[in-house]
Amino acid sequence: MTDLYTRHKAVLPDWLALYYADPVELTHGEGRHVWDAAGRRYLDFFGGILTTMTAHALPEVTKAVAEQAGRLVHSSTLYLNRPMVDLAERIAALSGIPDARVFFTTSGTEANDAALLLATTYRRSNQILAMRNSYHGRSFATVGITGNRSWSPTSLSPLQTLYVHGGVRTRGPYAALGDAEFTAACVADLRDMLGQVRGGAAALIAEPVQGVGGFTSPPDGLYGAFREVLDEHGILWIADEVQTGWGRTGDHFWGWQAHGQAGPPDLLTFAKGIGNGMSIGGVVGRAEVMNCLDANSISTFGGSPVTVAAGLANLTYLLEHDLQGNARRVGGLLIERLRAICAQLPAVREVRGRGLMIGVELVRPGTDEADPEAAAAALEAAREGGLLLGKGGGHSTSVLRIAPPLTLTVAEAEEGAAILERALHSL
Incomplete structure (x- = not known):
């Protein structure tokens, strides 16, 4: 020892x-x-x-960090921040979400927490749909929607969470079905659930590939099929791209694009890889949803000049080198x-x-x-x-x-x- x-x-x-x-x-x-x-x-x-x-x-990232640290390490969101605006513009354009707005945080947990605040405020509902076997962070709110018992230390939550089938293809009651039948069964289960509960859910939050859950995923198209049901009820779709974003899955830049027949999500959360080790996360979403808060809000450390400088350099390298x-x-x-x-x-x-x-x-x-x-x-x-x-x-x-x-x-x-x-x- x-x-x-x-x-x-x-x-x-x-x-x-x-x-x-x-x-x-x-x-x-x-x-x-x-x-x-x-x-x-x-x-x-x-x-x-x-x-x-x-x-x-x-080298491109360490150079960007050193140069920005030599100029200004911190300012907060109370001041105009050129690197933050530069990176927000890049992410908004890459997100696939029309008229997108971006809010930066310091982690994936905080990004998902912010998305939950936005969705529940916009929909005036504290009811959240989440996937079984999911993981969304360690804050009080995100633990409350995590569907993985190993990472959920308390049953207390500010949210009412309903867990949906579909995130794990090869286990559970539908595992023996073919892909099309699996998707149809999960969609039918979602419809049945929404018909049984009181009130309107705020959002479905889902990882396109479940990270902590063991890199499990549904058949391509399942979340797009879910989206059609959600739209009937006005329920938002939050894509948790903390682990799947920025091209890691190879086939797509974002994980949601494997399910994109119904269009992009209303909110997309990101973190981890964009900073290449620097502490950065965020939410990008439709302006109508992102602008729904009617109280003051800032972030002391979200969008820090140093971290977003790292993010810009890292994203540029990633895109230029395919x-x-x-x-x-x-x-x-x-x-x-x-x-x-x-x-x-x-x-x-x-x-x-x-x-x-x-x-x-x-x-x-x-x-x-x-x-x-x-x-x-x-x-x-x-x-x-x-x-x-x-x-x-x-x-x-x-x-x-x-x-x-x-x-x-x-x-x-x-x-x-x-x-x-x-x-x-x-x-």
């Missing part, structure tokens, strides 16, 4: 989770690699929870490689995902029962091999989460797959 770990436990709460039996202290990074305090190098397949989106120590295309190409190769590796492993139930957002679900061999102990052992074995992964899952933390920076090369994908193969065979 390191001295730093002893100090950590003495001053930080017990519920602040750490990976690994012997927790690792990361000291620096470059590209897709990080180093620990002992000088050991790791291939990073988790990016600080999908947050180091382009690369560690990306990292969405790289996620599609390299991610496609990686997922097929992992499926080939896992095909004969009875401990692996499923390899799923799209782009550079891949989940490997582990079960007790011969059963459909989640195996969190195997996932923990695989995480440790991968670290010993020089690979950092994440964990997640709805029934338990039995899914290995793979989400490297979007600049991942084919050679690095092969290297990571080989390390993971050895880790899985060691179980």
Whole structure:
């Protein structure tokens, strides 16, 4: 046990989770690699929870941060802020939402909290539809709409939450259906639910690919089909793109675009990757909804000149280097490689995902029962091999989460797959 770990436990709460039996202290990074305090190098397949989106120590981002910090670190939203306006213009144009407005926050939790405030105020309802197995943050309001028991420490909430089927394709009562039948069953369930409850819900909030839930997703088009039902009732659609945004899924720039037959969402939340490690998030949405608050509101740290300067530089790099295309190409190769590796492993139930957002679900061999102990052992074995992964899952933390920076090369994908193969065979 390191001295730093002893100090950590003495001053930080017990519920602040750490990976690994012997927790690792990361000291620096470059590209897709990080180093620990002992000088050991790791291939990073988790990016600080999908947050180091382009690369560690990306020169374009570090230069933008240093230059802005040398001019002005902070001002708050009470003053005009040129970098904030510049980034808001870029995000509004990229969102696909007509006449969009943007509000910046410091995290995904705060972004989702702001979206809930806007939706409930606009609709004058505290009723929220959320997906089973979902995760939306750690604030009081976002915990109240999180459909994943492992990340919901209290049943108390300022909101009335109704949980909807559909976020998990291969588990639950409709898992045996084909894609079209699965979607039809979920839509019918949604219609039935809305016909049974009193009042009008404010919004449905949904992750296009559930992050903490283990990189699960419905068939393409499900949320678009939901949208048609929601529109009949005037219910808003909030797309939680905190983990899926900016091209990570490869096929689309935003996750909602896989379900876009009914048009863009009313509100879209973002965070994590846009700052490449800087603390930034936000909401972009229709002006009518975004402008609905009739009381004063500001953000002390949202839209900080330094963080939005990082976001601008990072977004520019991502677009100029077609990292969405790289996620599609390299991610496609990686997922097929992992499926080939896992095909004969009875401990692996499923390899799923799209782009550079891949989940490997582990079960007790011969059963459909989640195996969190195997996932923990695989995480440790991968670290010993020089690979950092994440964990997640709805029934338990039995899914290995793979989400490297979007600049991942084919050679690095092969290297990571080989390390993971050895880790899985060691179980």
